[in-house]
Amino acid sequence: DAGVTQSPTHLIKTRGQQVTLRCSPISGHKSVSWYQQVLGQGPQFIFQYYEKEERGRGNFPDRFSARQFPNYSSELNVNALLLGDSALYLCASSLDSNGGRWSQYFGPGTRLLVL
Amino acid sequence: QQQVKQSPQSLIVQKGGISIINCAYENTAFDYFPWYQQFPGKGPALLIAIRPDVSEKKEGRFTISFNKSAKQFSLHIMDSQPGDSATYFCAASPGYALNFGKGTSLLVTP
Numbered sequence: 001d002a003g004v005t006q007s008p009t010h011l012i013k014t015r016g017q018q019v020t021l022r023c024s025p026i027s028g029h030k031s032v033s034w035y036q037q038v039l040g041q042g043p044q045f046i047f048q049y050y051e052k053e054e055r056g057r058g059n060f061p062d063r064f065s066a067r068q069f070p071n072y073s074s075e076l077n078v079n080a081l082l083l084g085d086s087a088l089y090l091c092a093s094s095l096d097s098n099g100g101r102w103s104q105y106f107g108p109g110t111r112l113l114v115l
Numbered sequence: 116q117q118q119v120k121q122s123p124q125s126l127i128v129q130k131g132g133i134s135i136i137n138c139a140y141e142n143t144a145f146d147y148f149p150w151y152q153q154f155p156g157k158g159p160a161l162l163i164a165i166r167p168d169v170s171e172k173k174e175g176r177f178t179i180s181f182n183k184s185a186k187q188f189s190l191h192i193m194d195s196q197p198g199d200s201a202t203y204f205c206a207a208s209p210g211y212a213l214n215f216g217k218g219t220s221l222l223v224t225p
Contacts, residue, residue: 004158033212042121042204042215043159056211090158092213102147104213106158 002027004093004107012113013081021076021110025093031055032074033104034066035090043090049074050096078112086114118142119207121216128223134192136219138205141186145207145214150179150190153202153218162203163190195223 005024013019025032031050035043045058049068068074072093078085088111092104120139128134138148149164165172165179165188172179178191192199200223206213 035213040218042206042217043213045212045214048211058212102208102210103149103161103164105161106151108156108158 004091004105006089006091006107006110008110009108010111010113012115014115015081015083017081017114018077018079019081019112021078021089021091021112022073023076023091023093023107024073025091026105029093029095029105030072031094031096032068032072033092033094034074034076035092035106036060037088037090037109039087046076081114083114086112088112117217118214119205119216121205121219123219124217125220126222128195128221130195130197130223130225132195132223134195134199134221134223135189136203136205136221137187137189138207138216139185139187140207140214142207142209142214143186144209146210147208148179148181148188149206149208149213150177151204151206151215153204159204192221195221197223197225199223 007022033048034046037043047066048056052068063079066076088109090109091107094104150162151159153159163174163177176193181188202218205216
């Protein structure tokens with residue numbers, strides 16, 4: 001079975017631009033979460049979506065937004081890019097948003113570099 | 116603030132030895148504690164996870180020990196192998212968002 005897929009794998013943008021990252025969850029998984037991982041640190045939670053609704057938001061500015069589509073895939077948008085947005089953006093999928101079937105499985109990530 | 120504190124930052128273990136990584140948390144609402152393994156250029160891979168109603172969980176060479184009263188949990192890697200060399204992250208969650216530690220870079224020498 002295919003795991004979580006993300007596109008693109010790498011991206012270079014300049015300050016002030018906007019970027020859209022895409023994620024396809026594991027087949028049958030209805031929940032998608034987004035994390036930001038700065039080099040040398042653990043991932044930081046950005047959003048969780050379940051059944052197309054936002055279920056949780058981390059401590060990130062409004063420049064970050066996301067959505068989930070009827071096929072459970074998801075997009076993360078970041079506007080007005082700053083140098084500090086350079087990071088590995090990870091998508092994770094899980095069967096449900098809570099409860100016992102809660103294991104989150106991560107994709108390979110999108111490496112974003114802001115110049 | 117860092118909700119999950121992980122130590123050590125780096126660890127060197129000889130092949131066949133036991134690798135031990137420790138984590139501590141404060142939020143008593145956390146009820147799910149996974150460990151992830153990450154290789155350079157890859158996303159984190161789920162290794163093993165535990166809920167606070169058990170004190171230990173073993174899967175192959177990997178064991179989680181959990182101390183609810185001390186709010187601490189640890190990962191033990193038995194018979195460590197060079198292929199285990201990676202960064203390990205503990206995490207904790209109250210139900211949706213994972214709160215990660217800063218990671219431990221493990222090097223297993225031949």
